[in-house]
Amino acid sequence: MKYHCRRRPQERKMSVPTSVSPPLLVSVAVMTMMFSGLVSVAESAIGVNWGTISFHKLKPSTVVDLLKDNKIQNVKLFEADPLVLRALMGSGIQVMVGIPNEMLAALSSSPAAADLWVRQNVSAYVGKGGADIRFIAVGNEPFLTSYNGQFQSYVIPAMANLQQSLVRANLAGYIKLVVPCNADAYEGNVPSQGAFRPELTQIMTQLVSFLNSNGSPFVVNIYPFLSLYGNSEFPQDYAFFEGTTHPVIDGANTYTNAFDGNYDTLIAALSKMGYGQMPIVIGEVGWPTDGAVGANLTAAEVFNQGLIKHVLSNKGTPLRPAVPPMDVYLFSLLDEGAKSTLPGNFERHWGIFSFDGQAKYALDLGLGNKKLKNAKNVQYLPARWCIANPNRDLSEVANHMKLACNVADCTTLNYGGSCNAIGAKGNVSYAFNSYYQLQMQNEKSCNFDGLGMVTFLDPSVGDCRFLVGVTDTSASFRPYQRWVVGCILMLWQVWAFRV
Numbered sequence: 001m002k003y004h005c006r007r008r009p010q011e012r013k014m015s016v017p018t019s020v021s022p023p024l025l026v027s028v029a030v031m032t033m034m035f036s037g038l039v040s041v042a043e044s045a046i047g048v049n050w051g052t053i054s055f056h057k058l059k060p061s062t063v064v065d066l067l068k069d070n071k072i073q074n075v076k077l078f079e080a081d082p083l084v085l086r087a088l089m090g091s092g093i094q095v096m097v098g099i100p101n102e103m104l105a106a107l108s109s110s111p112a113a114a115d116l117w118v119r120q121n122v123s124a125y126v127g128k129g130g131a132d133i134r135f136i137a138v139g140n141e142p143f144l145t146s147y148n149g150q151f152q153s154y155v156i157p158a159m160a161n162l163q164q165s166l167v168r169a170n171l172a173g174y175i176k177l178v179v180p181c182n183a184d185a186y187e188g189n190v191p192s193q194g195a196f197r198p199e200l201t202q203i204m205t206q207l208v209s210f211l212n213s214n215g216s217p218f219v220v221n222i223y224p225f226l227s228l229y230g231n232s233e234f235p236q237d238y239a240f241f242e243g244t245t246h247p248v249i250d251g252a253n254t255y256t257n258a259f260d261g262n263y264d265t266l267i268a269a270l271s272k273m274g275y276g277q278m279p280i281v282i283g284e285v286g287w288p289t290d291g292a293v294g295a296n297l298t299a300a301e302v303f304n305q306g307l308i309k310h311v312l313s314n315k316g317t318p319l320r321p322a323v324p325p326m327d328v329y330l331f332s333l334l335d336e337g338a339k340s341t342l343p344g345n346f347e348r349h350w351g352i353f354s355f356d357g358q359a360k361y362a363l364d365l366g367l368g369n370k371k372l373k374n375a376k377n378v379q380y381l382p383a384r385w386c387i388a389n390p391n392r393d394l395s396e397v398a399n400h401m402k403l404a405c406n407v408a409d410c411t412t413l414n415y416g417g418s419c420n421a422i423g424a425k426g427n428v429s430y431a432f433n434s435y436y437q438l439q440m441q442n443e444k445s446c447n448f449d450g451l452g453m454v455t456f457l458d459p460s461v462g463d464c465r466f467l468v469g470v471t472d473t474s475a476s477f478r479p480y481q482r483w484v485v486g487c488i489l490m491l492w493q494v495w496a497f498r499v
Helices: 060-069 082-088 101-109 111-123 152-168 198-213 224-230 258-272 297-312 398-407 423-438 479-498
Strands: 025-030 041-050 074-077 094-099 132-138 176-178 180-182 218-221 248-250 253-255 280-285 327-330 385-388 452-455
Touching: 041 060, 041 327, 060 082, 074 082, 074 327, 082 094, 094 101, 094 111, 101 111, 101 152, 111 152, 132 152, 152 176, 152 198, 176 198, 180 280, 218 258, 224 258, 253 258, 258 280, 297 327, 385 423, 398 423, 423 452
Parallel strands: 041 074, 074 094, 094 132, 132 176, 180 218, 218 280, 280 327
Antiparallel strands: 025 041, 025 327, 248 253, 385 452
């Protein structure tokens, strides 16, 4: 029975069409990586992915305080955001910083470009009192099937150039290069038959050899939710850790959850290449709370708590007993309301915290706190909302709703969403308010040709929350703009250097 866990095709989910996805990190330190051939388990630690594709951004310093209050000591970033890296300086939090796929071509073709990237995005922040950068993620899911090999040829040359840049910067012994891979990089009807896709055999052989020679782990993203979402025949209980009536029998081994089955499929694939003991990091894993059937608070809490308990038990998997993943990053820390919804409306609702740093449910991260602690000192806009004017005929409201939802986030209104059942007038009010808050409560943004009105009474209904925006707009560039500008500057400086 073939129950795969796949990340849906996409790059980092940006509001501008262009990654990735999108992690609670359970880190089990490795005393000796590959040099002894054995993985020695030490103490566990927990961290998360921190994505920033949001209309309502908290100050980076507020998010760092949120991490520290929850005793999270590891964080994974999808880009080298200078505001975020500066906020992490002196925090003691270990960082994996990412490079967007679109930058791989420049980095693969120019050692000078790699030197410049390392100098601007790593060297500038590390050192005494700096950011504790431990990993650089070279691209994100660059071998995804839907990319049709678009980034494939750039990965190894980019890694080679970046590795030499780290050597020249005297950082190679401390900072490791990794490549987060989608689980569609390998396949198998049962875990023991796991193998990398035939067209990836050569590049995966090169990648795994590179990782092994430099003491780096293999990073993979695993999403049982997406298996359930995309396959009506996928057993629901197999996606969780509570036991299943549909186990997968693989010879002498029995799999009761999709995570272990997928993980061991990768181990089998690595073993076929002679690297069966390579440390593995789960780059992304999680469960959304809204935007689709099955995406809700209860399911997310059950999955994430089950994952934490399972990993911290050190039980391991049938093919790697008593050795859990080196790191397991939960996707994600905060909701990101500006992400692409191409894979599904749930893409904006993976956070264990809402966009404003408020815990969605009681989650024990295994770090001493029995539940999540909310962000402190969040600066909100005034407590007012934009709703449909009850005294106006709404028969001509369709175009206004379309305008509002094309700009703001209305994903909770769709089938399976938390606001799906609030009625037609409620839908209009939700759309109007989402737009109004995005426009920082500008008075004109609640006009809608007289169909909207401002209220000071919270219109939230049950689990359907009408948000109030936050005042912080500290990010001067959206992520898409940052990496485009950064790439242009990098290429220009490399050209100038050559001239």
